[in-house]
Amino acid sequence: MAHPKRRISRSRRDKRRAQYNAKTKAPAVATCPVTGQSHHSHRAYWFEGSLYFKGRVVMTKEK
Incomplete structure (x- = not known):
């Protein structure tokens, strides 16, 4: 026996x-109730120049 x-x-x-778990399991995908955009759950995402997290605008992109 190996020790x-x-x-x-x-x-x-x-x-x-x-x-191992990161390779075998697919990432959880959620749909935002505000924008209708699909994104990874528990992650912020960009949509039309605004950064959303939990259905709220966190930051807007300045031009």
Whole structure:
């Protein structure tokens, strides 16, 4: 039976598991009730020169 020579820390173990989950699972897509735009959930997104987050305008692009 294989035995590890050194103990693997929690952070190293969790980093490895996070990479596996990121590759296998598709990102969650949500639809904004205000703009109707589809975007990744829990992320801000640009729509017609404005940055939206949780259905609110966070920032507007200056020209």
